[in-house]
Amino acid sequence: MNTSGNSDPWDSSNSPAPQEADGGPAPLEATGGPVPLDPSGGPAPLIQVQHLDHAFLEGGMAKQVLHDINLTVHGGEIVILTGPSGSGKTTLLTMLGGLRAAQSGSLQILGVELLHAERRVLTQLRRQAGFIFQAHNLLPYLTALANVRLGLEVHSNWLQLGRSAMDARAAEMLTQVGLADRAYYYPEKLSGGQKQRVAISRALVASPRLLLADEPTAALDRDSGREAVALFRELANSKGAAIVMVTHDNKVLDIADRIVNLDGGRLV
Ligand SMILES: Nc1ncnc2c1ncn2[C@@H]1O[C@H](COP(=O)(O)OP(=O)(O)OP(=O)(O)O)[C@@H](O)[C@H]1O
Numbered sequence: 001m002n003t004s005g006n007s008d009p010w011d012s013s014n015s016p017a018p019q020e021a022d023g024g025p026a027p028l029e030a031t032g033g034p035v036p037l038d039p040s041g042g043p044a045p046l047i048q049v050q051h052l053d054h055a056f057l058e059g060g061m062a063k064q065v066l067h068d069i070n071l072t073v074h075g076g077e078i079v080i081l082t083g084p085s086g087s088g089k090t091t092l093l094t095m096l097g098g099l100r101a102a103q104s105g106s107l108q109i110l111g112v113e114l115l116h117a118e119r120r121v122l123t124q125l126r127r128q129a130g131f132i133f134q135a136h137n138l139l140p141y142l143t144a145l146a147n148v149r150l151g152l153e154v155h156s157n158w159l160q161l162g163r164s165a166m167d168a169r170a171a172e173m174l175t176q177v178g179l180a181d182r183a184y185y186y187p188e189k190l191s192g193g194q195k196q197r198v199a200i201s202r203a204l205v206a207s208p209r210l211l212l213a214d215e216p217t218a219a220l221d222r223d224s225g226r227e228a229v230a231l232f233r234e235l236a237n238s239k240g241a242a243i244v245m246v247t248h249d250n251k252v253l254d255i256a257d258r259i260v261n262l263d264g265g266r267l268v
């Protein structure tokens, strides 16, 4: 495995982190780092969305699915996003993580404006974020442990620590979700809930400052769901992470600092 050649042109370790317009501290940092202040003197929010619209092209016509979204999330906060099917929850979540380019409005994530951002900036953001997708997206030819290790392999500091350190951290994470004995299973031999817990482990393993989770507990029983969101709370409290979670799961709603509702592409 390449740990020092930096052949990947998008590797954030190749290039200086983006600077804020005023030349202040680089906002996208792997861990900790100085937190910029907002004009009120408090810590700047990790997510600040203003007047965000989004449209998909359908049959040559633009179909608007997000309308004038305004959302602010500070470090340490867990925001739950609810709303009917098709209301735009996944679309919004993918835009917060730089997986989908913003077309208009403003989208400041970890201190960086994503509207018209270069691909390099979006790639760097994606490495800072933990994602849990609606479909768990595990790689079928990798064991549970190796799937979790992928969450570390995008970070040059972890790559430098080497394979055994990454394996130890991945194993620790699997233990936290109750899957220590499934580390060497392939996804096809895992139940739906176990696969979901592997996906949660992969998202949390590098302690991201931004966690975006789409129905992360849908396949989990009550206890596993509660244990998963307890890990989210710990991440928010100990690392000051901002967490946005789409869920309708009544068993976990009380973990939220705030619940926001999306209806027909509008926050209501
Ligand atoms: N790639 C795409 N191209 C065109 N339209 C899309 C695309 N992705 C989503 N849409 C449309 O955008 C709207 C919002 O979809 P989205 O997946 O964000 O909804 P959702 O709130 O996550 O729904 P669910 O609860 O069913 O997951 C839907 O009408 C959907 O058909």
Ligand SMILES: [Mg+2]
Binding pocket: 089, 090, 091, 134, 214
């Ligand atoms: Mg969705």
